[in-house]
Amino acid sequence: MPHPASPQLPRGGAAASTRAAADAALQAHAAAPVLAALPLPARAALLRNLSHRLAENADTLTDVAESETRLGVERLRGEIRRTQAQLDMFAGLVEEGAFLDVMIDPPDPEAIPVPRPDVRRILVPLGPVAVFSASNFPFAFSVLGGDTTSALAAGCPVVVKAHEGHPRLSELTWELVAQDLPPGVLNVVHGREAGRNLVSDPHIRAVGFTGSTAGGRALFDLATGRPDPIPFYGELGSLNPVVVTAAACAQRGRNIAHQYVTSVTLSQGQFCTKPGLLFLPVDHGMEERLRREIAAVTAAPLLGDWISSAYRATLAELAHHPAVQVLHMAQCSDDSRLSIPALLVTSATALRAHPELLQECFGPASLIVTYASPDDLLDTLRMLPGTLTASVHGQEGEDELLLRSLAAAMDAGRFIWNGWPTGVAVTPAMHHGGPWPATTSPLHTSVGSRAVSRWMRPVVYQGMPDEFLPEPLQRANPWNVPQEVHTGVIG
Template identity: 45%
Template sequence: MTGDDDVAAVLDAATAAAPFLAALPPDRRGRGLLELASALEDAAGELTEAAVADTGLDAERLRGEITRTCTQLHLFADVLAGDDWLGLRVDEAQPGPPRLPSTVRFRMPMGPALVYEASNFPFAFGVLGTDTAAALAAGCPVVVKTHPGHLATSARTLEIASEILGRLEWPDGALGALHTEDGAVAAMADTRVRVATFTGSLAAGRALFDIAALRADPLPFYAEMGSVNPVFVLPEAARTRGREIAEGLAGSFGPSGGQLCTKPGLVFVPRDSALEAAIADAVRDVPAARLLTERISTMYRATRTALISLDSTEVLATGRRGGAGEVEATALAVDLHALDAPGSPYLEECFGPLVVVVRYDDVAELSAAAARIPGSLTASVHAADGEESGGDLVRLLADRVGRLVWNGWPTGLRVGQATHHGGPYPATSSAQFTSVGAPAIDRFLRPVAYQGVPDEALPGHVRAALVRLRG
């Protein structure tokens, strides 16, 4: 026992469930995901009420998040209906000389997965969120580390999921949970856990990454962490669409208390443009918000105070004042050179409703600014027709981020086949992966090659895919 967690029992159950899930035909896994989605939808009312009480987030936003979570489950059921996820490759036998046996390469489940819930998405990154959906689709049992910021929501979701999986006669260990930090860390160090994922702060993600790397058998670990998500506004776009851009910015960094991993944290604007005043006006109308946990609120207030105390910082505008326990949106302004200093605090994520407006004098300065951006999930460029430097910026920023947005905003991530929600460190620990969209299943699969093995010895779903491949 570790705290209130019986880690050994939870991991024993997950280990026992692994062969069942690995052998379960993909269509049955897919049906299981669809059943879970239906159950979530049926319970949307009570789950929304629980999440509002847990997090203080808006009910409409949370209801939409349940819909997104169901969409993710449906997406992975669709993935399993095809063969692409298998990564099937074949070298047919050759009689020679020299004689070469056949080789069939495909992907198989990694094994029991430890999934950390996120604080800011109690459903989409929760018990049945994107990580769990992808892992179950891959055939991996899941152990969820519940988040203390929405325990009641997680507990009810687990009850609903367990009822569905029991009715489908999946083993108990297909989906389990740990509730303490010590229990989850013990699981990270346990060799029965074969893959782990995390969404949260850079400090926590890096600490877990180090635990994973220092295991006797290093643990494949995917962490989504800090991201500043810069926005670059070019002069003509600022001149012709200033009000629209300002309102878009306020609508991207302000909602949900700015507690979104894709929240724009830096926006580069031409000095002395009308856009800056428009941004100030839009920010003044952003409502105050209660943050998810006391710890997040304390960290936000401390970071905000520290930035405001710097000589290079100007407070551009603050949002509507709130009640006890709420924080107000804040727009700060700095000159571009404030980003030059090593370890500039403006280049670190502030989790909450704060954005830093960065003034530049000439678009030629933006190339060097782009190069200073730490690895991020997104970068956005606002440009008018004919502003060729926008294309140059996109090419430069592709080296720094996982998703590039043109004349739009990074929040409101679309969940689909081409989604990429990842990026270079410190945005994530593994820039080649995504935690959202169909390719998120890749984190829970590993390749294996069968050389000279008769087709009848291959897993049934691989044999079926081979028949389809060979026509």
């Protein structure tokens, strides 16, 4: 049930009002100093308790999620486990304390050319954060998803704008955990108007978004156009090119064809990391194998009408382009919710001449691009927009200069060798981001432990008496966090 301290915040349909966003942001503002001052062990315990709540209610949550998203029970159960793993990882990060990035430069009265004062640096939470849920990850990028979890780990209260594709699940998830949180630390609002109001609200200090390029760009402009501009961390569209060398085609062509179609159609292609472009040598000889693989894929419901209509429109535009041939496209069903698995073909030369083909088709379709030579390939890769991932399938012993050139030609946040981009490991080193239009901030990641840095800013204390310093900067270090002490630095 809702937290007793938040009775005035409207729920359900009423939460689309201007007041809903304003009330939630105001509550988050009041909760910000409370959460920021919470000792790290208590903050870590808060995150672990959220993980336990998910585990305890996994059956109920899965049933509601399946009724709203149709993603499949096994996929949804796996996503709950992934969400728990994110919560547990950030709990460990908070306990360890290194994410505060404490740096200390002791005073040196003998420093040249001038005496150096005592300088101590720490990262502090930005304040209340707005998080926009994603349609295709109702747990991992939703109410308790990575954006929420990393913000709470940083010490920032969160207001989640629930996705219209799974409103009941969002509400249920919030109700199951809100009673265990301090008032105002986590709230949920519904509706696009509430989302826009959140981005504009003066109490909100940063925004996390996962969704379409058009929607993300509109909110990005809103966030940066405020009288007090705020950071907007948006993960938008991505083409995720995959390059296959001639040697890899000759050695593993059949297997590559199977794995490619599997990656393209996983969850009906509703992943931001789906391979949207496959580069093959012009004489690859895999046409029939690729046609059989995609023809074997069964059409299934997409997440919602808004995705189905956009997918069908984009697929039709690409398929009817004069520079594109259809290798295989499933029969269009009378049920507009169903996907249409498809593989389209063009050449590298045609792609360079028609950059309008470089658009994300969010669903089980992909464009195969044939190249005539390494130069033909490299010239085309260099004109691709920024992307989340870029993959190369090659063989050991191939031209090392060519393989290095392939990676250098693509602007991506994650490079993959002999693998596929779908499936983002929740690990400390993972970077899930990339240059525009993949994200609005290529310096940051929305997956992995470094995601916490989005919600923090550095503050330096110079010559401050020890008793006035935050606990992690004090000489006694009562929070027992790692302190990086510098000596012999230039004065």
